[in-house]
Amino acid sequence: MFLALAGCGAFHDSFFNAAGPIAGQERHLFIIVSIVMLFVIGPVLILTPIIAWHYRLSNTKHAYRPHWSFSWILEFFIWVPPTLIVIGLSFLLWNYTHKLDPYRPIESSQPTLEVRAVSLDWKWLFIYPRQHVATVNMLAIPAGRPVHIEMTSGTVMQSLMIPQLAGQIYTMGGMTTQLHIQADHPGTYTGQNTQYNGEGFAKQKFAVNALAPQQFDEWIAHVRATGKPFDAKAYHHLFEKSVEKQPILFSSAPDGLFQRILDRYHPTARASDTNPEVIRP
Amino acid sequence: MIVHAHDFFTLLGKIDLHSFAFVRAWRDPSLNQVIAAGAASMVVIGAIALVLLITWLKKWRYLWDEWLTSLDHKKIGIMYIVLAFVMLSRALIEAVLMRTQQAMAVNTPGIVSPDHFAELFSTHGSIMIFFVAMPLLTGLINFVMPQQIGARDVSFPLLNSVSLWLTGAGAGLMMASLVIGKFSTGGWSGYPPFTELTYNAGVGPDYWIWAVTLSSLGSTLTGLNFAVTIYKKRAPGMHLMRLPLFCWTALCTSILMIFAMPPLTVATAMLALDRYLGFHFFTNGMGGNMMNYANLFWLFGHPEVYILILPAFGVYSEVVSAFSSKRLYGYTSLVLATMAIAVLSFTVWLHHFFTMGQNADINGFFGIATMTIGIPTGVKIYDWIWTMFRGEVRFTVPMLYSIAFMMTFVLGGMSGILLAMPPADYLVHNTLFLVAHFHNMLIPGMLYGMIAGYTYWFPKAFGFRLHEGWGKAAFVCWVVGFYLAFMPLYALGLAGVARRTHELFDPAFRPWLIVAEVGGLILLTGLALLFVQLYVSIRDRENNRVPVGDPWDGRGLEWANAAPAPEYNFALIPQVHSRDTFAWRKEHDCAYDPPDEYRDIEMPRNSMSGVIIGVCGGLAGFGLVWHIWWLAALPVLGVIATVIARSFARDVHYTIPAAKVAAEHGEWLRLIRETRPVDRFQETSPANRGLAARVP
Known part of the structure; x- marks a missing residue:
């Protein structure tokens, strides 16, 4: 019992x-x-x-x-x-x-929030291209507004699922996939990777914070004010294998960051970003 | 010392001292490493004990002459099944270890490391599919099908032996990975790019690649062999529409093997090219695309599940009909349904990756195709129910498995239809719900069928029945254990728990995990009881002998000869007059008439070619895994030399003189005259000597 x-x-x-x-x-x-x-x-x-x-x-x-x-x-x-x-x-x-095609925009009177998600070992990077901020393992969204997530992987194939908000879609390096989600009410939900990707797999979870619209704006301001700078060190750390104990907030996210991660897997990418996987000794 | 060791190991590719599980446990005696070393020592001690036992019993010669080099389809079938039970023991222990880990690891790391856990689920899946399920069905078809169609052997007896030994070589690599090195952590499906060199530099994925490649080559050859046998070697009068249902399912499975195994071989070969020669088929960069792998793998993988399930459906058709003393209801429907399943099985593979981002039209099409398979499958279930209708049902062990199958399999059908709905699949894909679903199909579907078939045909193979009581005890464990182990996984999957999770973080999951763990232990007990049953049955074999050969009042030709069957199966190739020929002959009192004449019989001689090719294949695989290039190359030359040498062998048959056949057959007919027929009430008593009384 x-x-x-x-x-x-x-x-x-x-x-x-x-x-x-x-x-x-x-x-x-x-x-x-x-x-x-x-x-x-x-x-x-x-x-x-x-x-x-x-x-x-x-x-x-x-x-x-x-x-x-x-x-x-x-x-x-x-x-x-x-x-x-x-x-x-x-x-x-x-x-x-x-x-319920995950690529289909959610009809709503509210504007859609754009988010870019990158699956990494063993963490998630979320980029807010319009707000120019980024986070690791923390997805804050405004409740009641549709959210469009465009995704890729900075490593092996993974799968993003937030069971209380929507079913999953895979993320793959060098390619993009899409997912539309929406939370009706403020609350905290759990997101995860469901595709096994090594030691840290079980811990690759993140919190989804659905906030009231005004709180969301405050949160963005908070991230801009208190977040860490997104520098070269931060960028390289993303691609190191790690399990993050706490979410990381970045006060800025450079334009084209998502594209830059996609380009890692294309041979025509800028030389400075040449992918070690592509040119092997 | 390490330096010296390194010098020594240069001839041994990537192998060093640290490759050995024992050394790793010595240097780092954590529980995790000790478990790994314990598993390795079970392999080593088991192998040594086996060698010592055979030597002590002086059975090497017997083993070599009577079994290992035999081309007799019955013996090859039995060896497949022995291999399957050995591998089943390992993979089931691994399953219990995984359940134990998950039950313990709620907010603690548990007993095995994440990597070790990943090895466990990868070996468990690979072994269960390629080295338990495939050998079980291949063994059963090998043993039964030629006898059912009235043939003396399969079309290509030597090829049969080659297939067996290639499968054995793959199984050997799986076992070697426990002792030397580590196995893949990429699951049984081995998805790149995770299994690419960039992310998995160790030998694990290579072990997986070569074990699976060897086994898939063996299965392709088996499929060809069986299909040709069924087409070409049927006894006169055995029209296709008179074939026993088991042969129909064997035919469909063989066709699926022929077309579905090559995509797997190609996929593993391409992955090998990526890993060994720097190709970029499935890498993230340089134009590689893992979606191609998913496509190829599931182009094999989905027909594969029907390769596994169809022979079990065949067993149920035979068992339900025999133990209801009645013709199979809706034979034509069953044939059509079997063929429909075989064809449709090639149209649904995409449902394994609804979540890869293709458009709704594509997902919708493959979702509907998937549901369509439910129709012929449902038809089959009802055909078995109506076979029992107006019959005389006996609740023997095979029949109990059949009934449990029907009532449990439909639950898996229900979850299968849910998974066929793409939007529902988005929610439960990659979760324990999926794990519960396919175990629900494979344990009550496939495994129950194989155990039922093993129990049903065992007397034909060895001349005595298996112990009924221990069989029923095992049955209870397999059913209760299944429900306890997998119903909680459905619940946990709905709760959003991802599969392959070695640690969980919500204490509310714990009760479910504990129940699943108990279920796993009960399933393990079920396997142990099968071994106890085998031991008790061998011990009491004189009480349970059925020398006449028809203990269950059977309906097909396989019951029309002695038990155990003579090596040539039939003194004279029978003439077939109807479906259920043997039942028809018993009704017309001509089942045991002596033939007009006996003729010389030609049978294939033993050959060591299969053994050599298999052993060479295994060694080459091991050499490739460890980059020991001389060891990879030499055995390949050995295979080529063997094939050339064999092609010069002229004297590949031996003749059994008609007089000897007549003497053996006469002896059997005399035995029949002296045997008291038994009715079905005495079926499981020692009075049953294998002669069935006429049904009034």
Whole structure:
């Protein structure tokens, strides 16, 4: 009993506890399909034990027809209803897949906040290109406003997921992927990398702080005032393997920082940024 | 001393003292290293004990002549299954170790280091797929299929031996990685760029590459062999639509192997080119793109799951029909469903990376294709249910596994449909929900089927039944253990816990993890009980002999000969008149009629070519892993020399004279006349000598 109660707390960070429209609709789909599927598997769960037990060898009160092996009526019920269910689910799937395409902007009267995310070993860099600040392992967003995250990886492939806000999308070096999220209310949520990438993987989590709009502006001002400068040392540290105990705030983020990280994997990149992976002795 | 050692090791590529697990544990006696050294010593001590035991029993000659060099499909099948159980033991212990680590590591580092944990999940997955599941189904098909189609052997008996030994070589590399060096930390799918040199400079990914490559080559050859056998070696009258369902699933699996294994071989070869020769197929820079790897890998990986599951479906079809004393319901439906699954399995691979950023049309298409596979799979389940309908169901061990499979597999089907929905997949992909889903398909689907098949056909292989009571005890463990181990993982996945996590940070996860850990231990007990069952059955074999060969009132040709079957399977190649031929013949009282005449039988002679090619393959793999170039090159020359030498061998068959066949067959017919038939109530009692009474 105690175990069961303690275990229920496990769903605090789950999409079941959705805090935004995307995760909310994804949860909705999840629940609809689960209910449909319960009706699909129900007959198997009921029929299998009943028929097996009724037709047991020791029960003399049943018919035994060793040569009976076909019935058009049964064939109809075996093939047609499942096909119809799959056709029905296909419409659901097609609509939801388009509606919840992670690349699709969230419709809103509020302006969209632009964020760039870079997965690193074993931390996340978030760049706010319009606000010219950056953070490590701290994603602050204004509640009620859509957020567009353009992502890449500064290392191996990873996957960014904030279960309470939206499902995941991979990040890959030299390429960009996109994700749209939104938090309905102020609160703190957990984001993580779900794709194994070495020793620090389990600790590669970050806090998502959804703030009221005014608080968000204050937070930006706070970062500008108190953050560390983004210098060459800071840049190089990003690409060292490390688990950060505390989030890092950078008071400035140079223009084109995201592009510069993307260019690390392209041979035409500026010479100063030549990637050690590209030219190996 | 280190300097001297280094001089010595120059001939040994990258190997140095630190490569040995024992040395690492000596220098750093942490719990983590001690566990690694303990595993290594189990390999070393196990190998030494085996060698000593064989020497002490003076069985080397017997082992070499009767087993290792044998081209008999039945013996090759049995060796595959022995290999599978050895590897299953290791991979299941690793699974329990991982569950223990996670149950302990809530806000503490636990008992194994992150890297060691990554090795564990990588070896566990690679072994379970390539060296447990594949050998189990290959072994079972090898043993059963030629007997079911009325053949004396497969089409290419030597190739069969080569496949076995290539698989064995891959398994050997997996075992070597426990003792010397470290295994990959990149999971069973080995995704670059994490497995590229830049991020993983050690030998781990190389071990993975060569073990998997050897095994995939073996499986491609096996697929060709089985498909040709089923097409060309069927007994007269065995039309395709008279094939037992197990043979149909074997055929579909073989076709899938032929088309699905090469993409894997290509993917691992390209990764090897990246790692060894500085190519850039999958690197981050220089035009490399890991998405190509994901594409190739899952072009193999998805058909692979149907390669694994279809033979199990075949076993269930045989078992449910035999233990219901009834024809299979909807044979044609089952054949169509099997073929539909095989074809559709090539149209869904992209669902493994819905989250890679392709557009909604593509995800939608592959999501719908994925759900479509659910239709033929559902049809199969209902066909088995209607097979029991109006039958005489006996709850023997194989039947219990079949029923547990039907009721548990549909839960995996439910989570599978959820994962087929791209927006739902975004939430649970890469989480423990996914881990629970595919274990739900592979344990109740694949493994239950293989254990059912092992129990069902064991008497045909060795002439005595397995102990029923211990079998049921093991069954209870496999079912209870499965639910306890994996239902919590569904919950944790929904809670957002990523897979491959070696440490967790929310105390609320702990109760779930503890239940899963208990489940893992119960599954391990299930495996132990299978070994106990085997021991008890061998000990009491005289009580459980079924020399006539038909202990379950079987329906296919494989039951129409003695148990154990003679090396040539059939005194005379049978003529097939209907589906379930043997059942038809028993109904018409002509199952045990003596043939009109006996003829000389030609069988393939033993050959050591398979052993040599396998051992050379393993050595070359080891040489490549450690950059010991002479050791990589010489065995390849050895393989070429073996193939050339073998091509000059003319005397590759031996003849069993008709008189000897007649004598053996006559002896068996005499035994049948003296044996008392038993009805199905006495099926599991010592009275069952393998002769089934006519059903009234």
